[in-house]
Amino acid sequence: METTFNKTTNKGMNKWIKKLIPHVHQQELTETAGQQTASPGQGLSLDEYCEQTNQALLMIPELEFHKILGEKEEQTAKLEKEKGALLEEVEQLKQLLQVQKNDANLQNGFFQAELAKQAGIQKEASLKIQMFDMALATERNQCEEMEMVLAQLMEDNFYMETSLSQKNEDLQHKSCLLVEKESENAGLVAALNQAKEDLENERRQWMEEKSSLLESLNEDNMAHEEEKVVETALMDRMSDLERQMDQIDAKEPKRKSLRKRFLQLFRRT
Known part of the structure; x- marks a missing residue:
């Protein structure tokens, strides 16, 4: 706050000195100011700076001095007013800073709690990610095993389809052969029936011939007797x-x- 007031006072004094320049000889003011005044930035306090400035003002004529003094009082009153406004503003800023500090503390606590919560969530998420990675690795291994099993099944299925196709061809060939066999068997059955019929006829004829022969034999036997x-x-x-x-x-x-x-x-x- 003191630094702000010093800056404001220096600005006012500089403006006041600039107003004195038209009323005095530039050379005398410059020489006097160069010999007896210094700025607060050269290591002087505000009181020392004002004392040197007042000594420099004693060399100004009386009428000009009263005029300058009035302007100085106005400037001083204005500076006091600005100082009060600045002090009030500083107080408001302090209160605002305290409120902001309290809010910051609350927010900091909230942020700390939120940070701890986020850390817990992040830790839980990290554990879940690890579990998901492990599950994913297991799933990948299972998928690879299933792919291998599927490839083996596809290969077996291919061989089975090839074998089934060959068996179907063999079955069709056997079916054709069976049809041919059935046709042949039908012919054989017909031939067998015909042969049976012929055999029966021959047997009948043989029986007849046998009877005739027996009769002839009996007659021959009788003749022989x-x-x-x-x-x-x-x-x-x-x-x-x-x-x-x-x-x-x-x-x-x-x-x-x-x-x-x-x-x-x-x-x-």
Whole structure:
């Protein structure tokens, strides 16, 4: 506050000195001011600066001095008024600063709480992100495994489709063969039925022939039996004849050759 007042006072004094320049000799004022005055910026206090300024003013004529003094009083009153306004403004600024400070403290507390809250949220979010990363990595691994399994399944499916296609072709070929076989079997069945019919006819014919043969055989057997009877009778007769011939030969040895010729002739017949 003192620094602000010094700046304001220096500005007023400078303006007041500038007003004195037209009423005095420039050379005298310059020499006097150069020898006896200095600015507050050269290490002098405000009282020392005013004292030097007053000493410089003693060299000004009386009428000009009263005029300048009046202007100085007006300037001083104005400065006092400005000072009061500045002090009031400073007080208002202090109050405003205190309010702002209180607000800043409240806001700082709020910000600290919000910061702690945000830190907690950020920490929780970081943990969630880590969990999500782990879950994502697990999901990626599972996806890779599923892709490998899917690729294997697709390969197996391809082989199965190829095998199924080949089996379908084989089945169609076998179906064609089966149709051909069925056609052949139908022909065979027809041929078999015809063969059965022919066999039955042949069996019937054979039975008929068998019956006929049996009848013929029976007749032959009967004829053979009859022949055997006749032959037996003939043999008996022949034996009788031989005995008779023997008896005759025994009686007539010369006719022996005739008997032999007769027997040979009989045996031929």
